Every structure is written in C-alpha cells, then in structure tokens.
Amino acid sequence: MSLLYTNEQKELIALVKEMAETEIMPFVQELDEKGECPRELFKWAFDMGLHMLEIPEEYGGTGLSYETTAMIFEELAKVDAGYAISLVTTFVALRNVILSGTPEQGKYFADIIAKGNFAAFALTEPSAGSDPASMRGTAVKDGDDYILNAAKTYITNGELCSVIVGFFKTDPAAKHRGISAFIIDRETPGIIIGKHENKMGLRLSNTTDVTFENVRVPASNMVGPEGSGFKLALNALNLSRAFVATLAVGIMQRALDESVKYAKERKQFGKPIIKFQMVQQMLADMAIKIEASRVLVNNTMRMMDSGSLVRKEGSITKTFVSDCAQEVTSNAVQIFGGYGYSKEYPVEKLMRDAKIFQIFEGSNQIQRMTIASELENEYK
Amino acid sequence: MNIVVCVKQVPDTTEIKIDPVKNTLIRQGVPSIMNPFDKNALEEALQLKEEYGGTVTVISMGPQQAKATLRQALSMGADKAHLVTDRAFGGSDTYATSYILAKVIEKLGPFDVILGGKQAIDGDTGQTAPSIAEHLGIARLTHIRSIKIDGNKCIVEREIEEGIEIVEAKLPILCTATKETNKPRYATIKGKIDSLKAEIDDITLADLPNMDTTKIGLKGSPTRVKSTFTPKRQSCCEIFEIVDPRETAKVLFGKLAEAKLL
Numbered sequence: 001m002s003l004l005y006t007n008e009q010k011e012l013i014a015l016v017k018e019m020a021e022t023e024i025m026p027f028v029q030e031l032d033e034k035g036e037c038p039r040e041l042f043k044w045a046f047d048m049g050l051h052m053l054e055i056p057e058e059y060g061g062t063g064l065s066y067e068t069t070a071m072i073f074e075e076l077a078k079v080d081a082g083y084a085i086s087l088v089t090t091f092v093a094l095r096n097v098i099l100s101g102t103p104e105q106g107k108y109f110a111d112i113i114a115k116g117n118f119a120a121f122a123l124t125e126p127s128a129g130s131d132p133a134s135m136r137g138t139a140v141k142d143g144d145d146y147i148l149n150a151a152k153t154y155i156t157n158g159e160l161c162s163v164i165v166g167f168f169k170t171d172p173a174a175k176h177r178g179i180s181a182f183i184i185d186r187e188t189p190g191i192i193i194g195k196h197e198n199k200m201g202l203r204l205s206n207t208t209d210v211t212f213e214n215v216r217v218p219a220s221n222m223v224g225p226e227g228s229g230f231k232l233a234l235n236a237l238n239l240s241r242a243f244v245a246t247l248a249v250g251i252m253q254r255a256l257d258e259s260v261k262y263a264k265e266r267k268q269f270g271k272p273i274i275k276f277q278m279v280q281q282m283l284a285d286m287a288i289k290i291e292a293s294r295v296l297v298n299n300t301m302r303m304m305d306s307g308s309l310v311r312k313e314g315s316i317t318k319t320f321v322s323d324c325a326q327e328v329t330s331n332a333v334q335i336f337g338g339y340g341y342s343k344e345y346p347v348e349k350l351m352r353d354a355k356i357f358q359i360f361e362g363s364n365q366i367q368r369m370t371i372a373s374e375l376e377n378e379y380k
Numbered sequence: 381m382n383i384v385v386c387v388k389q390v391p392d393t394t395e396i397k398i399d400p401v402k403n404t405l406i407r408q409g410v411p412s413i414m415n416p417f418d419k420n421a422l423e424e425a426l427q428l429k430e431e432y433g434g435t436v437t438v439i440s441m442g443p444q445q446a447k448a449t450l451r452q453a454l455s456m457g458a459d460k461a462h463l464v465t466d467r468a469f470g471g472s473d474t475y476a477t478s479y480i481l482a483k484v485i486e487k488l489g490p491f492d493v494i495l496g497g498k499q500a501i502d503g504d505t506g507q508t509a510p511s512i513a514e515h516l517g518i519a520r521l522t523h524i525r526s527i528k529i530d531g532n533k534c535i536v537e538r539e540i541e542e543g544i545e546i547v548e549a550k551l552p553i554l555c556t557a558t559k560e561t562n563k564p565r566y567a568t569i570k571g572k573i574d575s576l577k578a579e580i581d582d583i584t585l586a587d588l589p590n591m592d593t594t595k596i597g598l599k600g601s602p603t604r605v606k607s608t609f610t611p612k613r614q615s616c617c618e619i620f621e622i623v624d625p626r627e628t629a630k631v632l633f634g635k636l637a638e639a640k641l642l
Contacts, residue, residue, distance in 0.1 A: 008576055012569060015455075019566045049569045062570050072569070 002291045003298055009068055013075050019044055020079040028080045028204070032349055035196070037083060037204035039160065046116035050076065051087045055094060059110035067301040070246040074294070077250025078257075081353050082204030084250070086118060088243045089156040093119035093165045096236040097183060100224040105183060112163050120161035122152040122184075122210050123233055130366045132167070132233060133175040137212065139168035139182065141219070146170075146182065148190075148215040154360075158208030159193050162186050165236075166212065167229050179229035183221045190215035201352035238310055241318040241361045242300045248325040248357045249297055252290045255332035255350045259283060262336055273335070282331050289324040296320060312374040315367040322357035322364060329354040381434030381529065383425045384485055385458065386496040386509060387418040389442055389449040398608045414449045417497025419456075420557035423564040424527065425495050426457045432529050434492075435459045439484055439583075441469060441477055447580050455567035455575035462488065466584040471598030474503075478511030479595045483588050485516065493534070494554040498523055506556075513554035520554040521547055525561055 005013070023044045031037050045051060054069040055061025064072075076084040094113050098106035113119060128135040137150025148168050155164075164184040171178035184191070194209025224232055260283060263274035273279045300317045303310050310317075329351040333340035340347045358364045391410035399406050414422075425436045438453040440446045441464040450461035464484050472480060485491060494516075496509030506522075513520035525537040525544065534553055538545040539560060567575070585591060594600055618635075622628045636642045 008573060011572055011576060015567055015569070015572055044566070047568065048566055053569060062573070064569070 002294050003071070005071070009071055012068065012072055016048070016050070016072050016075045017078075019048060020076055024083060025079045028083075029343075029346075029349075032080075032082075032203045033343070035198060035203040037086070037206070041083070042086065042118075043116070045076075045083075045087055051090050051113060051116070051118075052094070052110075053091070055091060055098070055110065055113075059094075059098060059106055060114040061110070065301070066242070066304045067298060070243065070297060070301045073243065073246050074250040074253070074297075077247040078254040080204050081247045081251050082202035084247050085202060085205050085244070086157055086160065088240065088247065089121060090117075090119045090161075092236055092240045092243065093121045093163075095239060096232055097165060097223055099235065100181070100228070100232045101183070105221075105223060109163060109183060117162035118157040118160040120155050120157040120164045120210070121236065122150075122155050122164050122166040122212075124154050125151060126153050130363060132179070132230065135167065135169060135179065136172075137166075137168040138172055139170045139180055141170075142216070144219050145216050146219055146222070148182065148184070148212045148217060150212045152210045152212070153194075154197065155208055155210045157206055158210050159196060159206050164191075164210070165223065167233060168212075170226050170229075174227070176230040177227045179233070180226050181223040181229040181232045182217055183223060184212075184215065184217055188215050188217065200355060201349070202356055203352075234311075235309070237361055238314045239304070241314040241367075242297065242304060242310060244357055244361050245293070245297045245300070245317045245321040248321045248354065249290065249294050251350050251354050251357075252286070252293065252325050252328040255329045255347060256283070256286050256290055258345075258347055258350075259286065259332045259335045262339075279335060282335060286328045286331055289328055293321040293324050312371055315362070315370045315374075318357075318361060319364045319367040319371070322354070325354040325357055326351075381428060381432045381493065382437070382489070382491045383428055383434060383493045383495065384437045384439060384488065384491045385418070385422045385425045385453070386481055386494070386512065387422065387438055387440045387449055387453055388415045388497070388500045388502075388508075389413070389440060389446040390415045390500050390502040398610070412445065412448065414452050415497050415500045415502075417499060417501075417557055417559065419497075419564040420559060420561045421495040421497050421555075422453055422456060422458065423562045424524070424555070424557050425493070426565070427562065428493060428527060428529070429457075437462070437488060437491075439464055439481065439488070441465065441472075441481060441484075450580050451575045451578065452567070454578050454580075455572040456565060457567075457571060461578070461580045462583050463580055464583045466586075468585045468593065468597050471601060472596060473601035473603035474505050474507035474511060475602055476596050476600045478508045479515050479600075480588075480591070481508070482512045482515035483591050484583055485512065486590075487583070487588060490552065492529075492551045492553075493527070494518075494552065496554070496556050498556040498558045509554060509556045516552075516554070518552050518554060519549045520556075521549060522556040523558050524555045527553075527555060 049062050052061035053064045054066055057063040073084055094109050097109040123132055125135050139146045139148050150168055166182050166184050167179055169178045170180040190213040192211040197207040263279055264272050266273045296317050300310050300313050303313055332347040333351050336345055336347050339345045389412045392413040397406045429436050436458045437460045438450055438458045439462050440450055447463055454461050469480055499506035510520050521536045521538055523539045525539055528535045532551050534549055536547050620631055
C-alpha cells in the first residue's frame, strides 16, 4: 500500500476485501472458464452498495469521493476485474445522466440502479470504435418521440442491464455535433440483445451486441440538448478511464502478491527463486510500476473530486497504468514459469484480463493522440 | 420488539498464546474480532427486527478497544451499542460477567429477546449467556436454529445431538446462536461509515446502583485458573503380531473402542 489512507478508507477497504475474498473469489476460476457471472453473485456488491458509492446521497448513493471509491474498486479488482467493471459501467452511466441530464432524469435512472440493477453505455458500433463521430445509428423525431435505429457492439452489461444510455445521430450530416444521448429502458420494444462475446479476458463481465430496431422513446428521454451527445460521451470516458485504471492497479497488485508468494516458495538450485537477482529485478520493477500507477490514479481521482475534467490527466493515467499492467502481468507469468502458463495458477488470467485495458475506453494510441493535441493547445 | 445482543471481542486466532506466569490469555499483538457465534446472534436479532420490527441493542463488556466490535455491530445494522466497562469489573469470570451483564440488561430493558453466541472462541466455556438467563430468572434456549415470535411466546428450533428439538417458550427469552443458525450479513458501505462516527457510551459501576459488588470482578469470581497448558502432541505405534486376520481385527477393534475412536 503506497497511499496515506484515512481510518475510514482502511475500514472500507478491509470490508470489501473480506466480502470479495469470501463470497466471490472461490467462484472466479470456474466462471472465468465459463465466461459468465450469474446475477446472484452481484447480490453481495449491490447489498453493500458498491454500485452507487460515489453517487450523491440525494440520488440514493453513498456520496463517497472518487478517491475513496477508487480505493474500494482496486480491492474488488484484485479478486476479479470483470466483476468490478460491471459495477463501474453502471455507476459511470448513472453519474453522467446526473451530470448532464435533468434532475428528473437523474432520479429516474438512480431509482432503477438503486434497486440493484445494471446500466449499459451504448456508444461503439462495428465501424465506429475510435472514431465515434462516424456512427451510423440514428434518432429520428416523430411527434413527441424519437425513433432509434442502430447496431451497437461491445456493450458491457448488454444482457444484464435494465437501462441504457445510448448514442445516436439526430443529425446524420453533422459529425460530432450530430450525436445525441438518450435514456432507454431495456424493456422498450425493438431492443435486441445479441450474442455474448467470447472474450480473451474480463470473462466475468457481460459483453454483447445491442441492436435498436425502430425503438420508440419519448423526446424527454434525451439527455442534455440535441447534439450534445459527443460531449457527454467524452465526459463519461474521462471518468471511466480513471476508473478502469484503478482496476488495472488492482490486477497488477494481485499479480505481484501472487508472484512474491510464489518466488518465496519455489525452490531451484537449492534456494527460493526470490534469492536470484534476475527474479528480484523483475519483482522490484513490478512493484515500482504498481506504486507509480496507484499514485497517478489517486492524483487523477483527487483532481476529479475538485472538479477538474482531467482530459489530459485521465488519458495519461489510463495509458501509463494499462501499459504497466500488461508488462507486470506478463512478468508474473514469467516468474511462475511453466506453471504460470497453466490455468491451474491464477496469473495467466491476470495477463488476459490486463490486455483489454490498453484497448478499451479509447485505445492507448488514441490516448496518445489526445495527450499530444492537449499539449498542442497548452503551448499555443 | 426489543432485542439485546451480547457480543464479545476475541483474539482472531485459533493459536491462542497463554501467559506462562499469570495463566491467562495473551491478547496483545493479536488482532481482535467479534466472536463469530455472536455475529450469528446479531444476524438473528437483525432478522427478527426485520420481521417483527423493534430495536436491536448491542452490549459488550470489556476494555475501550471492545468498542471496535460494537462499531462492527452498528455497521451491520444494530441500532444502539453500549460498552460495559469499569476497573471494578476486571478479572470477572463467567459467573461475575453474567451477573454484571444481567444488571445492565435490567437497566436498559425490558427486552423481549436476549441473544448471544453459543460460546466465545477464546474461553470456550459457553456459560456466560445461559447464566445471564439464570440471573434474570427467565427461560433460555441454547444452540438455536430459528426463532419465531407468536404474541407473547416464541417457537424455537434447537439443535440437539439426536436431531432438532422444537420448543415453545414464554417471552422474554434468552437464546444462543451457532454457525448453523444463519449466515451473518456484511456491513453496507454506508453502515460502516456511519458506525465509525457513532457515539458509544460507557456503562460503569456508577450507572448500576443495584449491583452487589461482592459478586463482581476478580474477588466476586468463584473460578480460579489453576493452570493452563498446551497439551503435548504424542504419537506412538503398537504392533500386533497375530497371524489370524479375524483375531487381528478383533484386537484392533477392541483397541480402537478403548481409545474411543469408534
């Protein structure tokens, strides 16, 4: 642990650790194999309130800071980052409706989530990933309603969600400024949940296609003014980038915990392998990267707590931490040797889980473009 | 419905070390937890409250550190918590402790249901909670599986060696819980935060004027610990040189029965 934790933070971390290690960890290996996580297993997180930690109390949340929420989610990610991301996606969607929508929209969304339900964020399309402005999904005004049509893909919580924040072009001719966001009830006719992705990692997290076929929603479900959807998506991504970085820190810490334990037990040439300099260097480099990552995440969280948009900092954090996570988990497998490559041991899963962090919430290549463009602006 | 739960803070270890001079438990340096069976008792209380309404009060006798255990009870959903603490209570055995706790319960009451764990994992006596019922002159039912309230009586399922015993008793009642009674809940994040800020008051000797002070503390405790030790692990091997397998089986059976292993 590298941060200065308050007594309250320590207590909350200990509580979540106990729950996650007792109630979730025993099932993780089997569920990773199956590529699913039953809804009942989320009961623990919902009962504890982990889906609404940083949501203000007037919306039924706990009103914690982003900083403390991140500490709790790092702990959860040590047990399983896929489990954790199902909850992160939910509260990031809710938070953005609260930030950009009307108080009524925020209340409506919060009431659904508070009962122990998931939310999804439908932005990506098969041909619009890094370039969301090229999306083809449309929202066409029809009286007091909008008719939504789109094929969305890689939607976290697709099958589990009760409510969706979806992005559609209200003005297909316009680029970014043609995108608007809508709150869509999962039960609205015309929503088709597609196949569940058979993913490399984060296999406890549910990821599906979501197709909108002439889905009719009231115009009052539009979040923010018409054409403000892209801005909302960017704000949401700033927030989720910081939070996925937290999960990556959790994955790394677990990798180090497992690696040190193993290196102390595993004997070759008559001594534990932790006594060999080359193993020592790997472990030390892992620890260095984890410490730096955690402090970086913490600083970004504190900046967000003080109201900063962290446009550049969020990208820097996500990119640095996810690149570290790929290296740290790969080295954990290396330290375990042949055993590390086996599914009998926990580290290969961490390596599979870590990879997506370089890809989602904007690939690290896109992040570097963002950082460079922010730099260009700063030095005008 | 008014419910009181007696909880004890215990060292979190099965490897309890014993002070070789004083013959008492060394508590320093060992992390403390709520006695696991008391957690089951608290869970039962919270479930009763959810079903029948009322309040759940938690009491614990011990030093100031025991407030951590009371806070944990509050974080799980208890309404009130009191620490029973006074230098005069120090050194109390199960008789003196149960007498003091009975007096506290009388002061805070009346209660319909008093709950405790079947025993504490440190002392393992299992005497304190049942003795409270004796001091209060009320019925007690130990090792319960469930409680149902029906007007001024309750129907309790008890675990006994032969099976399950179903007993009806008049309220107020004292019950002790086991691991089988329920699965204790986790605190909510909000409950945990609130519990850290909660005020927990001390109940001292001065708050209990009806106390017979000859029955409390080390002097009021009839129990004297003569000696405490860790039994030595011994293993030995006996070889029977019998040719007839029937005879071998017979001898072996006799030996195992003698050692109470059958």
